[in-house]
Amino acid sequence: MTVRSFLFALGLAFAPVAPALAGSWFGQAPDAAGEPIDVAEIVADPERWSGESVLVAGRITDVCTNRGCWAVFESGGEMLRIVARDHGFAIPEDARGAAVAHGVVERRELSAEAARHMVEDDGADQRLLENPVEYRLVADGVNVVDAASD
Numbered sequence: 001m002t003v004r005s006f007l008f009a010l011g012l013a014f015a016p017v018a019p020a021l022a023g024s025w026f027g028q029a030p031d032a033a034g035e036p037i038d039v040a041e042i043v044a045d046p047e048r049w050s051g052e053s054v055l056v057a058g059r060i061t062d063v064c065t066n067r068g069c070w071a072v073f074e075s076g077g078e079m080l081r082i083v084a085r086d087h088g089f090a091i092p093e094d095a096r097g098a099a100v101a102h103g104v105v106e107r108r109e110l111s112a113e114a115a116r117h118m119v120e121d122d123g124a125d126q127r128l129l130e131n132p133v134e135y136r137l138v139a140d141g142v143n144v145v146d147a148a149s150d
Helices: 003-013 039-044 112-122
Strands: 024-027 053-063 070-075 078-084 097-109 133-146
Touching: 039 053, 039 070, 039 078, 039 133, 053 078, 053 133, 070 097
Parallel strands: 078 133
Antiparallel strands: 024 133, 053 070, 053 097, 070 078, 097 133
């Protein structure tokens, strides 16, 4: 092994383990999506957006620790669950900060048990217990725009 190869390998070994995720797409990047819509705008009038293909902007505040199959985007005190379509991609567990996701807004009625699980185990909003309807984005892809913004 040459000195140059050794130094390169040594540099890789001591590189930060949690690389900056900024600009990383997980899943499929949209061909053309237009301007992102803020999470708070979607949550304010979810029926308007239900069934629509949109690009959503928010901050990742939580990610599924089991398979990375969902994340929570927040903005303006509102939350929207982002789920990977058909478990087609995983969001890194340590992903946090400004992000966008592309997919279809979906209305999902939950059983009382499912709502309780989401509140107790996944940190969903308590209001879900009173009205077990979840609006979520079934995403084709998620882009961590600024991992340092958390």
